[in-house]
Amino acid sequence: MVEISGNPSVDVEIGESPSELVRFDNVGLRYGIGPEILRDLDFSIHSHSFQFLTGPSGAGKTTLLKLILQTLKPTRGRVTLFGQSIAGISKAEMARLRRRVGIVFQDFRLLDHLTTYENVALPLVVQGREESSYRAEVIELLRWVGLGDRMHMPPVILSGGEKQRAAIARALIVQPALLLADEPTGNVDPSLARRLLRLFIELNHTGTAVVLATHDLQLMDLVDARRMVLAEGHLHIYD
Amino acid sequence: MLGAALVRLVPSDLLASRSALSPILPARSIAGRALVLVIVIMTFLAGLTAGAVHLVADASSDWSRSIAREVTIQIRPMAGRDIEADVRMAADLGKRVRGVEVVRVFDRQEGEKLLEPWLGTGLDLGELPVPRLVVLKFSAGSTPELASLKAELAERVPNAGLDDHRLWLGRLKIMANSLVLIGIIILALVLVATGLAVAFATRGAMAGTAHIIDVLHLVGAEDSYIAREFQRHFLRLGLKGGLIGGLAAVMFYLVISLASANFAMNPGAEQVEALFGRFSLPGAGYASVLAIGLVIAAVTAIVSRATVYRTLSGHE
Ligand SMILES: Nc1ncnc2c1ncn2[C@@H]1O[C@H](COP(=O)(O)OP(=O)(O)OP(=O)(O)O)[C@@H](O)[C@H]1O
Ligand SMILES: [Mg+2]
Numbered sequence: 001m002v003e004i005s006g007n008p009s010v011d012v013e014i015g016e017s018p019s020e021l022v023r024f025d026n027v028g029l030r031y032g033i034g035p036e037i038l039r040d041l042d043f044s045i046h047s048h049s050f051q052f053l054t055g056p057s058g059a060g061k062t063t064l065l066k067l068i069l070q071t072l073k074p075t076r077g078r079v080t081l082f083g084q085s086i087a088g089i090s091k092a093e094m095a096r097l098r099r100r101v102g103i104v105f106q107d108f109r110l111l112d113h114l115t116t117y118e119n120v121a122l123p124l125v126v127q128g129r130e131e132s133s134y135r136a137e138v139i140e141l142l143r144w145v146g147l148g149d150r151m152h153m154p155p156v157i158l159s160g161g162e163k164q165r166a167a168i169a170r171a172l173i174v175q176p177a178l179l180l181a182d183e184p185t186g187n188v189d190p191s192l193a194r195r196l197l198r199l200f201i202e203l204n205h206t207g208t209a210v211v212l213a214t215h216d217l218q219l220m221d222l223v224d225a226r227r228m229v230l231a232e233g234h235l236h237i238y239d
Numbered sequence: 240m241l242g243a244a245l246v247r248l249v250p251s252d253l254l255a256s257r258s259a260l261s262p263i264l265p266a267r268s269i270a271g272r273a274l275v276l277v278i279v280i281m282t283f284l285a286g287l288t289a290g291a292v293h294l295v296a297d298a299s300s301d302w303s304r305s306i307a308r309e310v311t312i313q314i315r316p317m318a319g320r321d322i323e324a325d326v327r328m329a330a331d332l333g334k335r336v337r338g339v340e341v342v343r344v345f346d347r348q349e350g351e352k353l354l355e356p357w358l359g360t361g362l363d364l365g366e367l368p369v370p371r372l373v374v375l376k377f378s379a380g381s382t383p384e385l386a387s388l389k390a391e392l393a394e395r396v397p398n399a400g401l402d403d404h405r406l407w408l409g410r411l412k413i414m415a416n417s418l419v420l421i422g423i424i425i426l427a428l429v430l431v432a433t434g435l436a437v438a439f440a441t442r443g444a445m446a447g448t449a450h451i452i453d454v455l456h457l458v459g460a461e462d463s464y465i466a467r468e469f470q471r472h473f474l475r476l477g478l479k480g481g482l483i484g485g486l487a488a489v490m491f492y493l494v495i496s497l498a499s500a501n502f503a504m505n506p507g508a509e510q511v512e513a514l515f516g517r518f519s520l521p522g523a524g525y526a527s528v529l530a531i532g533l534v535i536a537a538v539t540a541i542v543s544r545a546t547v548y549r550t551l552s553g554h555e
């Protein structure tokens with residue numbers, strides 16, 4: 001397990017329930033004037049928890065993750081992240097909340113004008129950290145996900161699976177309290193998928209709450225964990 | 240002094256290069272060359288204007304200084320009076336004024352010669368009542384006390400008039416001041432135009448890097464961080480353009496002053512020199528031309544930062 005030291009933790013006022021990282025109250029969402037894609041969502045994500053988010057393609061998994069990350073505003077209801085509602089929060093506070101969340105995008109969103117190493121370091125760079133203070137951590141993390149010999153290359157020339165791992169490394173570098181991973185095994189072969197899953201479980205053991213969006217049933221069967229299933233706009237939870 | 244002010248305006252970390260890491264904003268995707276060219280041109284124009292303001296201000300103060308030290312007594316011929324005696328009397332009275340250094344009496348031929356440019360040569364002016372001139376030159380730094388001279392002249396030489404060039408000086412000052420004012424207005428307009436160009440360029444750069452800005456936000460970057468990155472980028476462009484434009488303006492004035500030094504050896508150059516001074520910029524002139532380059536660089540950085548802030552806060 002990577003040991004990330006000296007990471008300045010951000011103190012965030014935690015709401016009534018200290019273990020509740022995310023809370024949805026009667027949330028609904030529609031894009032523009034389209035149909036309601038998500039309806040009546042009521043759930044919480046607790047610290048140290050591990051859950052799969054699943055459902056058919058187009059069910060709204062990515063949309064739900066965006067609501068958690070607060071890049072989308074719900075059309076109805078209330079979304080709370082670390083006890084703070086998106087309404088009435090300043091942009092600076094929002095930035096500080098996001099620093100406690102690691103996210104792996106379905107489409108990676110790596111920046112092609114930076115090297116892989118710089119991409120992974122980005123969340124620390126934007127916090128104004130000196131390179132000397134994180135270089136060793138980033139290199140260690142890159143080795144851990146098997147990109148040690150790729151770190152000075154730009155992401156464009158990486159394979160799909162390598163990009164996937166770079167995106168995961170970027171999400172992990174801040175040692176987040178909450179990890180949101182959107183199809184993080186979508187681009188890799190089954191054996192690498194199992195290795196990545198083990199990686200997420202290991203991360204969960206160190207205290208990070210994990211939400212893993214996937215429609216890979218075989219992968220989910222490997223772990224006995226909470227399942228959040230989206231179907232026709234509704235969320236069914238199997239603990 | 241201006242340099243120190245600029246340093247305070249620009250956070251020091253903006254100028255420090257960040258080790259070997261790539262810039263967060265890709266220099267390539269932000270079209271900088273057109274903007275640098277605009278800044279070069281603007282700085283050049285502003286530099287020329289500032290230099291011209293210096294030239295005008297210098298020439299006019301030279302002029303007024305030398306003119307202010309001269310007073311002319313003009314004696315008109317009058318029937319029944321001996322003009323030679325009047326001229327001598329006026330010169331005598333002039334000599335007694337405190338601070339007078341030289342009294343120069345123009346005799347009749349000299350007086351006629353002064354009229355030549357207007358009347359042409361070869362004209363017999365014997366019949367014309369050509370006025371005679373007595374010029375009093377005051378020593379530097381003295382303030383001529385002319386009231387008593389005026390009174391005495393009125394009493395003893397009633398056909399004499401005293402001209403202390405005050406009207407002239409007043410007009411000269413108004414003209415010079417208006418030129419300086421026009422110069423300052425042009426400078427202000429150039430700065431505003433540069434600011435607008437930078438605002439447009441920043442918006443274009445933000446549109447071109449929207450996906451990067453998104454990712455930066457998602458990994459927890461604050462607007463201030465993003466604004467600082469843009470500011471860093473545009474400050475570099477501004478310094479480049481401002482320096483090239485400023486140096487071009489300096490070169491322009493160096494070439495002009497060399498050329499005018501050559502030209503000064505030609506006959507006939509005196510009039511030009513009398514009018515415009517020596518066409519050579521004083522040291523302060525060069526300094527302000529270069530300072531304008533720095534001001535434009537600072538404007539570039541500040542405007543880009545402000546534009547980023549405004550655009551980002553409008554995005555919510
Ligand atoms: N920006 C948008 N504007 C309009 N509709 C959108 C937008 N983003 C997503 N949708 C629609 O919302 C629905 C849910 O999309 P979402 O990406 O959340 O699905 P998903 O569960 O992540 O699918 P997949 O498994 O294929 O990734 C889809 O029907 C999609 O077309
Ligand atoms: Mg999706």
